[in-house]
Amino acid sequence: MIDKVFIEKDINKLKLIIFLLIIVVLFRQIGLFLKGFAFPYASFKLLYELREDMFNKILNAMPYEIQKRNLGDIISKLTNDLNSLKDSLYKLGVDFLSQFFVVIFMVGVLIYLDWKLFLAIIIAFPIFTLSLSFFGKIRQKYSKRFQESMADYTQFISQTVQGFEILKLFNISFLKDKFKNVNKKVFKNQSKSTLFDVVYLSSVEVIAYSMVAFIILYGGYRIIKGEITTGQFFAFLGALLLLVNSIQFVYRGLLHIKIVQPVIRRIQDILNLPQEEDKGIEFTGLKDxxxxxxxxxxxxxxxxxxxxxxxxxxxxxxxxxxxxxxxxxxxxxxxxxxxxxxxxxxxxxxxxxxxxxxxxxxxxxxxxxxxxxxxxxxxxxxxxxxxxxxxxxxxxxxxxxxxxxxxxxxxxxxxxxxxxxxxxxxxxxxxxxxxxxxxxxxxxxxxxxxxxxxxxxxxxxxxxxxxxxxxxxxxxxxxxxxxxxxxxxxxxxxxxxxxxxxxxxxxxxxxxxxxxxxxxxxxxxx
Ligand SMILES: Nc1ncnc2c1ncn2[C@@H]1O[C@H](COP(=O)(O)OP(=O)(O)O)[C@@H](O)[C@H]1O
Ligand SMILES: [Mg+2]
Missing domain, CATH: 3.40.50.300 (P-loop containing nucleotide triphosphate hydrolases)
Structure with missing residues (x-):
């Protein structure tokens, strides 16, 4: 648009661009619908079936298998774990899949626009991913700690309510102090987890913009020398910003593949509960x-x-x-x-x-x-x-x-x-x-x-x-x-x-x- 419309002042190109814009917006709406409703709907449906499946597996389990498990654990598998499965599915499906295609497409666009500039970026790219994974790991660690302290908190409350009458006759201040600790941990870990969320996201930005500065420097030099046009450069910059944004999403999606593995294992513990077989001779009442x-x-x-x-x-x-x-x-x-x-x-x-x-x-x-x-x-x-x-x-x-x-x-x-x-x-x-x-x-x-x-x-x-x-x-x-x-x-x-x-x-x-x-x-x- 910069080269043909603004500089060469071609009215037909302007019309074509507006037409393309309308088509893009239409496709975008379809995409947004899939992302905003169809995908969550499919994952809710999957969860619906999983809940039903897990409950039936529990109903048909051998009594001994249920007795030896702890109630809180079974409940958390059917609630928290299903919930984090949903979150991960969502992140994987929406962010990872859609953004993955954006990444591929944008890489193509960048190579087409200026492969030399693109090569320069590829060489600088490892610095970008390394810092990302470093901050990502810290962030994951604190997020896990926060989840764990939340689990302790939930368990504490539920046990207190369950044994309420008995606890009343024991030392309540003992419980108060214990709860203070549990509660403090939630607060601390929540704060730290959020802190490292922010640090992570800002590190992403700092690195991204340093790269942009580097590109403007190198790109500007190439424009001045007449190796590329102004339009090409701005198109490149636009595509690059989209790429950076999408890589973040893809990376987050990849993190969720890691997060979801233990969750799936915990859910499988219920799905693989040894089941009672219900076949054999029909008993119709004692005769002898x-x-x-x-x-x-x-x-x-x-x-x-x-x-x-x-x-x-x-x-x-x-x-x-x-x-x-x-x-x-x-x-x-x-x-x-x-x-x-x-x-x-x-x-x-x-x-x-x-x-x-x-x-x-x-x-x-x-x-x-x-x-x-x-x-x-x-x-x-x-x-x-x-x-x-x-x-x-x-x-x-x-x-x-x-x-x-x-x-x-x-x-x-x-x-x-x-x-x-x-x-x-x-x-x-x-x-x-x-x-x-x-x-x-x-x-x-x-x-x-x-x-x-x-x-x-x-x-x-x-x-x-x-x-x-x-x-x-x-x-x-x-x-x-x-x-x-x-x-x-x-x-x-x-x-x-x-x-x-x-x-x-x-x-x-x-x-x-x-x-x-x-x-x-x-x-x-x-
Ligand atoms: N599911 C189980 N796992 C381990 N030990 C058990 C289990 N059920 C019962 N026991 C043990 O078996 C013994 C007999 O228990 P039980 O039949 O309930 O005794 P009673 O009904 O005569 O009081 C007890 O020592 C108990 O601890
Ligand atoms: Mg008994």
Missing amino acids: KITYKNVNLEIDGNKILKNINLTIKNGEKLAIVGLTGSGKSTLVKLLPALVKGYTGEIFIDNHELREYKLSSIRKHIGMISQEVFIFNDTLRNNLLIAKPDATDEELLLALKKAKADFIEKLENGLDTVLGEKGSRLSGGEKQRISIARIFLKNPEILIIDEGTSALDVETEEYIMEEIKNHFKDKTILMITHRLSIIDIADKIVVIENGKIIEEGSFDKLIERKGTFYRFYTLSQNG
Whole structure:
């Protein structure tokens, strides 16, 4: 434009340039749309699918794999890591890809305009990239420190809220001081990270403009000597500024390739969670008996169960007693495959547990334990998980059998929202909801793992009576410390250190005057 329009004053060239300008603006709008919407949309869609995939992988994971991981870590993989993946994708896709093409195009333009000048720049170029990568590394280091201190901060808050009541009774000022440190680190690292951001960007500018000065010097010299025209030189300068700008973006994109690698690895940890297989023989309910044959279980080198041999007949009520940590819960959790890795065999009727389709086994087993899980949802939805098609009448009946009369106090009845982890209920109230779920699920095999421990004796007796009637013909495995409710049991086994040391009817074990007798007399006196 400088040479043809301004200097030679060619009106047709002016028209052509305006026409080209309009076309360029049109293409630019298309590009901006792709960059501003289509690309983010595609990355959001990818994240949507990833979230769904990761959640399903967690749902189908082996219980043991979830237990051994830490909750905060899983959550951060599904939130923070996905977020940084999005950021990196965005930077890579938008900045890197688009600017990469700009770089290539501009290099072509520069060579076309003046290859000698371009060569001079190429020779000076390494200084430019070296300083960039130097400042880039410092910047990355502080940005990482900032991320880490943010993670500490989040964890601190979430743990404080989780253990709030207990913490209140301990030394709060201790926490205050600890938090001050955590908080200070966030502040310091955030400030440093921003400082080096600015230093980095300004170093880019200083270097870029020094190069420009060098070019003006050398270019000006070539114009004066008549080797290039003024127009050529200005076109070169314009193209060069675009190139410098684009190289910055490409470099930033390259940094994100580095940042995204560990993030992808963390996400893959969830995507590669060992999955449960759901195939095999369909279990339709117990016909004859469950038999544990020489069952041993070792976790991390500790022998948890030792040579368990046990037969539970269909319809039998089995009580398991033993000291804390003796292996009672582990023994019963083998049945719904919440614990895996045993040796020996567990026969359910004619087939080994491992031959059955897992979901069909779990469908027929109900469990009430000390740990009750309440969703932050309505009472109704908390019950429907046990029987999605239950009517309100069924729900109320189940609650009645579980002696959950406290629901009359709830302002919205079944529609009352129970709060996070059922925070508005007492331990005993939560346990009664879990018992109501069992009446709704109506399983073939019922496991009660200290599932009435939070109840008073009177309520417990009432509920056990209801359970006895309701599950008259069903198989029940119950673990209890309260020997007074053991009279439901047809058979009692006593476990010590992962071994069955006594087995038989109540009368037989009392007569034997062994461990069970000792437990029983102690509990009677207490
Ligand atoms: N997932 C696990 N990983 C490691 N050790 C475990 C695991 N589950 C249980 N244990 C250990 O197995 C033993 C038996 O636990 P458990 O069956 O819960 O006992 P009980 O129910 O009789 O109190 C305990 O020593 C416990 O620490
Ligand atoms: Mg237990």
